[in-house]
Amino acid sequence: MTAVPDLTARLSEVSEVTEAHLARVDRDAAFPVEALDALRRTGLLGLLVPADEGGLGGSPRDLVAAAQVLGRTDMSVSMIFAMHCQQTAALTRYADDRLRKDLLPRVAAGEVYLASVTTETGTGGHLLSADAKLDRDDDVLTLDRFAPIVTGGAHADGFLVTMGAPGDTTAHEVSLVYADRAQLTIEGSGDWQPMGMRASHSVPLHLTGSVPGHHVIGGHGRFHDIALQVFGPLAHLGWSAAWLGTAAGALSRVLRLLRSPAGRGRFDLSSELLLSRLARARRRLDAVHALLHRALADVESGGDLSRPPRQLLLNSLKVTASEECLAAVDDLVEAVGLRHGYLKDSPTRLELALRDLRSASLNYHNDRLNLADGRLALRDLGVTFA
The missing domain is CATH 1.20.140.10 (Butyryl-CoA Dehydrogenase, subunit A, domain 3)
Known part of the structure; x- marks a missing residue:
């Protein structure tokens, strides 16, 4: 049994909205904005945020149940949601206390949809290596990062970005950094016209900007x-x-x-x-x-x-x-x-x-x-x- 209140009703609301716009978002390869709005409104963006930080206090079992329900209507929406929850779980477990207190209540309130920036031209989708390096000056981290695929990135409110750790000696010393959309300059490039998963809108993005040092998740190179x-x-x-x-x-x-x-x-x-x-x-x-x-x-x-x-x-x-x-x-x-x-x-x-x-x-x-x-x-x- 789930401890999440009204999970079935919340998912039903999102599924109904998704169904209403399914044909259009697939035809136009358009991001499912209406479904994302429903995820915000129902509190489901905060599914894995602990209850004491304003979230629904859900578990991996709730994520699995929710992804199955959403997948029955639209796989793109389900995958967008599952990847957001993956980012949320990483923040919940590894983020600095200052970042947690600032960010997780905003995720729980539906204000922050998280996108993942892990692909790179030189490494493809290989998670455990990075060519682009973080630049550190005192307590400021500077990013300059191109990613060929960022699911929902054009609509994200925040990003978890893999970068080479400052002063690293190998491509396998990778840091994970959080950046708010307001802290970045974001340039899109190319079009998104895939065979399937058309509503995921996984376009290439170039991100540049600076964030405070405590936005590194779990420590540098970790x-x-x-x-x-x-x-x-x-x-x-x-x-x-x-x-x-x-x-x-x-x-x-x-x-x-x-x-x-x-x-x-x-x-x-x-x-x-x-x-x-x-x-x-x-x-x-x-x-x-x-x-x-x-x-x-x-x-x-x-x-x-x-x-x-x-x-x-x-x-x-x-x-x-x-x-x-x-x-x-x-x-x-x-x-x-x-x-x-x-x-x-x-x-x-x-x-x-x-x-x-x-x-x-x-x-x-x-x-x-x-x-x-x-x-x-x-x-x-x-x-x-x-």
Whole structure:
């Protein structure tokens, strides 16, 4: 049971707003401003902010539940929300007391939507290295940072930015810094015309500006710890929940179509081929659901998440969810055929789900995680499990 008051009602309000604007934001590749306003209004931007700092006091379990619900309507909105919560959790656990007291009540009040700036031209999406360096003069930190992908960055009120630590000697001494929008000069470049995830509006941004020294999160060069203990785990939980919600929503719409009077007239519900494809799609989603909740339980148990068995479990969740949710929707396309599986105007919205879910394996690329898992497997000689 969640301790968050009226979580279902809050999510229902956001989902209704999202549904009303879904076709337009996908068609125009427009950021879902109305859905963000609903997230602000309902207090959901403060889901993971502690109650004593004005937030809802939610947990990773609440994040997983919320991302699944939002994903059933629009994967872009769910991913935007999940990534914001990931940033909030990093601040809650690692931020300086002065920054916490200033920033977290504003997040809880819906005043600050957080964007993540971790991609870089030279390093791609590799979290644990940075080419751009922080410049430090007394207690002032100066940023000059270009990022090729910043989800929702054009609409963000604050940014968590990875930078090379001042005076670092390697690209792996990475600091995480918070910057308010008002502290930055922000220049956008390029357009956003992707296949799917069109409403995420993940445009390139160039950020320059200065922030106080206490805006470094967790200490200089310490982002590695934040990534292993918060960023990575909550990303894999939140993303996988969003993908599962998207695929589950697609299956639900297909089943409603099949059971409707029009569907019964069009489809042979005793067809062995149809039934087998439905069974396979459902089985894929049940497997992802089981793995998601196994990984969630491991994160909730506390302790060091950097141990190989725990890293392997979390990485396995991301890879499996990204592949199986897409495969499940592809099964559904085959099951219902061209009219309701491939055309944009079908009430099943399989075409949208397929386009959106195709991005999942690319979002911190599965190839990168498979390489990491191979190295981790070599360290776990006993083949132990989390």
